[in-house]
Amino acid sequence: MRRRKAELQAQLRLKREDLERQVRGQRERFDQVNERIEARTGRNLILAILIGVVLGGALLVSLIFVKVLFALFATVIVAFTAFELASALRKAGRRVDPVAAVIASVLIVGTAYFIDAPSRGMVLAGGVAFVIVFRLVAQMASGEQRSTVEVLSDIATATFIQLYVPWLASFAVVLVTQDDGEWWALAFIILVVCVDIGAYASGLTFGKHPMAPLISPKKTWEGFAGAAVCVTIAGVLTALFMIHQPWWVGALIGLAILGSATMGDLTESMIKRDMGIKDMSSWLPGHGGFLDRLDSILPSAAVMFAAYAFLAQGQ
Known part of the structure; x- marks a missing residue:
């Protein structure tokens, strides 16, 4: 009886070890494939899919079931995007104000759901004016001596962020209201x-x-x-x-x-x-x-x- 029990335990141990080897082998092959894909494309495919599914699910729910939630979702995403772009430009040596970029972006996208086309143009103009004034005040407060061309370049960069991110994104919000x-x-x-x-x-x-x-x-x-x-x-x-x-x-x-x-x-x-x-x-x-x-x-x-x-x- 004890001998049969020992033989059974040995067989189970061998099967478990064999299964573990198969799992390790499959994982190693999967990791190798993922590494080749990442080397070719420059991104982790698994993480990309998981994050894409989460963001896509949130987008789908907000878009189909409650339109105003889509406007809120878009405003939050655009705020992060504007901050991200402004911060990257700032690290690259540009004189950009991330906080001002976020405030103007939230204003442009957040109001797009509730106002008509002419008013959207006025809000855009107001947002651009805000980031320009903010940049000029920040420049004067810094006391740094910079040429007119450099200051104009800063203004153009701040304006570009608003046209590139929130203004283009606002078309999606307005489309949803139709x-x-x-x-x-x-x-x-x-x-x-x-x-x-x-x-x-x-x-x-x-x-x-x-x-x-x-x-x-x-x-x-x-x-x-x-x-x-x-x-x-x-x-x-x-x-x-x-x-x-x-x-x-x-x-x-x-x-x-x-x-x-x-x-x-x-x-x-x-x-x-x-x-x-x-x-x-x-x-x-x-x-x-x-x-x-x-x-x-x-x-x-x-x-x-x-x-x-x-x-x-x-x-």
């Missing part, structure tokens, strides 16, 4: 994601010819072609089943988003290259910073708003 606008907003976000996934998968698999080697060495023409196929298909599907437009309209919108998302990505890459950094921040592991995730979305929001204004309101 009739069925939440579906148009969700559609363009899906299309941007398809551009990213298509370029990522195709570039990782087939990428050989750099698209803009001096700006973004890892972006390839093969990735761009994969993104074009992916976003065109997604554009047709979202047009037919989400925004109720003809299939060819969806294809055109998909290609327009391909252009805006690609230009947004390259624009941010050019900014980062000018500052000599890889990511805007490390706040989103696997992604970099908030602007690293919004670079394609910001200009695409304006493109989709224009499409809605031309197509949906003209019906």
Whole structure:
């Protein structure tokens, strides 16, 4: 009896050790694959997916169920993004005021949900005026001697942040306030994601010819072609089943988003290259910073708003 018990325990021990070896082997192979992907793309795929799922879930809930929550969600994200960009520029030697950038950004995006188009222009002008005055007062208070060209460069940088981040983001908020606008907003976000996934998968698999080697060495023409196929298909599907437009309209919108998302990505890459950094921040592991995730979305929001204004309101 004892002998059989000992044999059974030995068999169980061998099976457990064998299972542990298999688990370790699978984990090692998984880590090796993840390391190769990270070396090729420059980001941790697993963390990127997890954070993307969390942010995407919060976005979906706020967008579909309670529109005003989307405005709040967008305001918070834009505030972090403006602070991130201003802080990165400041570390790169630019005279930028992160706090002023956040205040103006919250004002521009936070009010976009409640006011009309002319008022939005006035709020934008007020936000830009605020950051300019803040910068001039900070310059005078510092007592630092700087040339007129340098001060004008500071003002241009502060203005650029407001036009680039909150003003473009406000188009998504305004789009959501329109009739069925939440579906148009969700559609363009899906299309941007398809551009990213298509370029990522195709570039990782087939990428050989750099698209803009001096700006973004890892972006390839093969990735761009994969993104074009992916976003065109997604554009047709979202047009037919989400925004109720003809299939060819969806294809055109998909290609327009391909252009805006690609230009947004390259624009941010050019900014980062000018500052000599890889990511805007490390706040989103696997992604970099908030602007690293919004670079394609910001200009695409304006493109989709224009499409809605031309197509949906003209019906």
